[in-house]
Amino acid sequence: MKSVLIASFFLLTTCFAAFSQEKPNTAVAEKGLIKVSVMYPYAEGKTFNMEYYQTKHMPMVAGFLGSNLVKYTIEKGLASGIPNQPLSYMAIGTFYVKSLSDYQAAIAPNRDAIRADFPNYTNISPVILVSEVVK
Template identity: 80%
Template sequence: MKLRLIVSTLLLITCFASFGQDKQADSKKHHSGIAEKGLVKVSVMYPYAEGKTFNMEYYETKHMPMVAAFLGSNLVKYTIEKGIASGIPNQPLSYMAIGTFYVKNLSDYQAAIAPNREAIRADFPNYTNATPIILVSEVVR
């Protein structure tokens, strides 16, 4: 009976230790940026200004999925961020929203966007009256 209790306890400890190691490895992998290193990041930033508007629901459900579909298999993932505060207390918000595409190859991205540029721009009034700022960068970490 005592041996059975010891074995059961050891099995439980082993299971919890293994679970903790898996979670720790997942956390390190997620936070280290390994999955994104070397990818091209296209950030579409919508600056905040008095009188500017942004329809997040439309952007999330219509615009971003449309652009993502144009990118096809070159697209690794995309993210949508909603601005909530400035980095400086009591100062106006810098950006209302930022949409980011992570792609494998810049030239493939440009080739996919070029024929669809007018359709993308024509959709702007459906969700914003702000002119976006676009930054194309390489993820280094």
């Protein structure tokens, strides 16, 4: 009986230790990356086709970025931070890249193709913010 209790205790503490280990902080791995946020402001009469953006436009631009691209995200605006106010942005697409100069070199020759694709998913002129991830 004593050996069963010891074995059970050992098994329980091993499982607890395995499940309670702290997860690595992925934000630390992103420190120093360049973040390019392409934001589509909300306004009356403006449209945005999220399906097209998600399946066609963003993968196309990601392909231009090649190995410089670490990841990209797509956000769909739901609400404003202030109750009963319209949302600020209908959507935000974000690219995380290793090098700003490599990003600019990849986008420059493809700028016309990227802009020509806008009417396929939106009638909004995006606002672009380039920043460095600090944490």
